[in-house]
Amino acid sequence: MAEVEKSIYGRKVFFVNPSTSFEASVIGRLRLMEYEVYAIEDYRKVKPLLRKNADSICFFLIESQLSLKGWHNFIKSFEEEGVFSPLDIGILIPVLPDDKQSNFLAELQYDAGLIKLNQDQESMFHEIVKALDAKNAKGMRKYVRANCLNDSQADLLWLKDNKMFKLKIIDISSVGIAAKLSNGQANAVFINQIIENVTLNLKNVQTSVDIKISAIKAAGDFLLVVIMFNTSTSPEAINNIRGYIANNLQESLRSSLRSIDLDRIDYEKL
Known part of the structure; x- marks a missing residue:
């Protein structure tokens, strides 16, 4: 068509x-x-x-x-x-x-x-x-991207100087993430910074990833942080991310289908 x-x-x-x-x-x-x-x-x-x-x-x-x-x-x-x-x-x-x-x-x-x-x-x-x-x-x-704003279990966590930093994920693909960081934690990241063994938490499934900070932008009451997965991140971790994205998108579809009225036409009799 x-x-x-x-x-x-x-x-x-x-x-x-x-x-x-x-x-x-x-x-x-x-x-x-x-x-x-x-x-x-x-x-x-x-x-x-x-x-x-x-x-x-x-x-x-x-x-x-x-x-x-x-x-x-x-x-x-x-x-x-x-x-x-x-x-x-x-x-x-x-x-x-x-x-x-x-x-x-x-x-x-x-x-x-x-x-x-x-x-x-x-x-x-x-x-x-x-x-x-x-x-x-x-x-x-x-790369296919999934929105994570409505997912309470989608974040990045790591320790720095005995302090835990947590970024809420906005969206994710198999190559990177857009995330929210509070203005009060601005000193946690800088552009081109590489952080190893970061915990990626998706639906309570935790995966270790290595990341690079690609960009930091002011976005009102938070900082928008653009993060790329480093090439040292394992293929297994990347496939876990792809699996999460697929499940996220399919669940969004299921949610929309719940409120859809059924097609009542009897196609056997046309």
């Missing part, structure tokens, strides 16, 4: 009706590769959500919840609302007899590709990555 344009921030990627194994083997890997990926379990919540995120890429897994006819009607119905014109749709489909596949695909638009679910897992994964790159999923953004 959408014309592919270079975006600074990239595009959200949704997988509708993924199995548990698909989430672990495909979605998890895509998140490690810095795609902004979400899972939606209930197809009835897809349209209300995508009306607010129309410039996205959405893959439908045709395995359960609806019959082939129901899925066909559901996907076809996106063409009836102009709000979805920026949306790119991909379909992941099991192996079907030629006639059934032809009937299912008749008149459907799937600009993000048609991918077979039953093929070799690596081949399927690479097809998905190829489709995402063709649709500019990452844009010019290299």
Whole structure:
């Protein structure tokens, strides 16, 4: 549907009706590769959500919840609302007899590709990555970022001269952090300072990281500190951070879905 344009921030990627194994083997890997990926379990919540995120890429897994006819009607119905014109749709489909596949695909638009679910897992994964790159999923953004302001368990802590310093994290990516430091603790940091063995606390999971202070800016009643993870930080720590970011974003989606009204159209009868 959408014309592919270079975006600074990239595009959200949704997988509708993924199995548990698909989430672990495909979605998890895509998140490690810095795609902004979400899972939606209930197809009835897809349209209300995508009306607010129309410039996205959405893959439908045709395995359960609806019959082939129901899925066909559901996907076809996106063409009836102009709000979805920026949306790119991909379909992941099991192996079907030629006639059934032809009937299912008749008149459907799937600009993000048609991918077979039953093929070799690596081949399927690479097809998905190829489709995402063709649709500019990452844009010019290299790293996915999560907002931590509403997370009471997201901070950095370290000791200096027997004094504990604590920075509240504003947001985080796998390469760095923006954090708040009180004006009263301004002497705790300086630009280009390297601090080793800092405790990164995310949801009560503590990880040791090495950091470098990249910038310090006055922001009213606090200092905004821009922090980069040093190259000496372990790959395990970086993967823990990526896992937190993925969980943070997915939980934000779940929270928004709780207040969304279900799509009540019976797509089996259209």
